[in-house]
Amino acid sequence: MFLRKYPFRLAIVFAVLLTGFLYSIVFLFYIQIFRSSFLAHLAQKQHEHLINIDPKRGTIYDRNMRPLAINLPVYSVFVNAKTIASHHDKAEIIARLCKVLNMPSWEIASKIDKNKYFVWVKRKLPQDVYQKLKGLKLPGVGFIKESKRFYPNQSLAAHLIGFTGIDNNGLDGLEKDYDKYLRGKEGHSVILRDAHQRELLLEKDYIAPVEGLDVVLTIDETIQFIAERALDKMYHKYNAKGASIIVMDPKTGEILAFANRPTYNLEEASKSSPESRTDRAIVYTYEPGSVFKIVTASAALQEGVIKETDKIYCEHGAYRVGNHILHDHEPLGTITFREVIEKSSNIGTTKVAQRLGPQRVYDYAHRFRFGMRTGIDLPGEAPGYLKPVRLWSKTSIGAIPIGQEVTVTPIQLLAAMSAIANGGVYMRPFVVKYVKDIHDQIIEETKPKILDRVISQQTALRVKSILQGVVERGTGVKAQIKGVTVAGKTGTAQKVVGGAYSHGHFYATFLGFAPVDKPRLAAVVVFDDPHPAYYGGTVAAPVFSEVVGDALKYLDAKKMSGTVSDDQE
DSSP, X not given: OHHHHOHHXXXXXXXXXXXHHHHHHHHHHHIIIIIHHHHHHHHHHHHEEEEEEOOOOOOEEOTTSOEEEEEEEEEEEXXXXXXXXXXXXXXXXXHXXXXXXXXXXXXXXXXXXXXXXXXXXXXXXXXXXXXHHHHHOOTTEEEEEXXXXXXXXXXXXXXXXXXXXXXXXXXXXXXXHTHHHHSOBOEEEEEEOOTTSOOOOEEEEEEXXXXXXXXXXXXXXXXXXXXXXXXXXXXXXXXXXXXXEEEEOTTTOBEEEEEEESOOXXXXXXXXXXXXXXXXXXXXXXXXXXXXXXXXXXXXXXXXXXXXXXXEEOGGGEEEETTEEEEOSSOOOEEEHHHHHHTTOHHHHHHHHHHHOHHHHHHHHHHTTXXXXXXXXXXXXXXXXXXXXXXXOTTGGGTGGGTOSEEBOHHHHHHHHHHHHTTTEEEOOBSEEEEEOTTOOEEEEOOOOEEEEOSOHHHHHHHHHHHHHHHHXXXXXXXXXXXXXXXXXXXXXXXXXXXXXXXXXXXXXXXXXXOSSSOOEEEEEEEESOOSOOOHHHHTHHHHHHHHHHHHHHXXXXXXXXXXXXXXX
């Protein structure tokens, strides 16, 4: 009845319903075909958040597998800023975060005001702070497990090891140079949100990071400690501007200790100054002074221009070379060549160099690899400077053979002296023994490498004997070690200040090895501007004596206990 009475109205209603239905079908079709990917991605973005997880960084060990740099698990705190911003206890949440994290309220408030679902609040919390904050169960606050770098010995071998940033990326030293091995591969975690964007505390997916590889050094932690202790004592005693020490196995080139002053705490690297982080042992160059006479002595004996017993007149302390008057630190008359080196006579050394001539002096200095990098596996090594013969002046023959007009690094000096200790064979110095994985499989290994034979074995023996006399009777007597034969050379070099040699600022150096007949350790000690004493034999030689003496006792004790490796015997 109703249908017959109002057919037109029915048609309109039916048409409207049909139109709406058809529109819904078309709209759903459009969404399904053309907008499905976008909307699915939007929904996923609203309910999931991808967090990258740092891998555990590889450990840096000393040669005896004692950790020098390690990673430990820690937690970082984040907030769902949207959840907290709309929470009725927002002020209370901020206040509690401020108190536990020891952060100003404005800083936490600024993070919450970002109106984001995920905002870091503080990375890598101390364990006690994490436990306290977790116990509060604050809404919108969550935690992510990460990994943090720790340095158990703080400043020990700081310039060698270097440090990392907050994301475990290497920023300096071996941490930076071997970052591709130590870093590992990132993992990730997907955090779920509810429909109101709350909680952020559930993980949907977790892909574990791949751990970094371990790096094993040639450094011996005990010898490193011995070296740093002795260096630090004299550094402060003589008010030096800087200091360096390197201890090396002359047979293999392995560096057993490596330290500089000033230094810094690896745990607080961000608070350190650029000067305290500078690796003076391989970056700073300086005129070495009399320690460079080992080159002149080696060349003269190798070339046969003089014998140990030949007499040289040292002009009683004043000798003209070109337009320059050369002086000795004490007036000397006629002495043997052996005594020239023992007493460190500039005049006697220059007269021997004049017999050699400029080209041969240069050739041997170059053969000892001065003016070029040693090739040590550390970043930033400076090559120093060795003046080509064509640039020599009339006075250069009286300067370069005694360590002036030439610049060197401590590592260059040590490698050169080690070549003499090693029978004339120059070994490449290195600090990384090998890189290994968590299964102790060696991925990359550094083996001892001969770079050159710089002098014959017979000449090396003769130079050793002369350098032994330096310590027994000459300028290096304070380098003596009870019960051990020592060979070495002192150096006291005037610093160049304002383009001229200063009479009040010096470099003090001692360079040597022991025992003489079968060298086990070689070392260089350098002090920058010590005072009031400044002679190498006074300031640097006692450090050599203490370090090498204690290190040899330590190695002997290890050998007796059966824990020393073959390459340290």
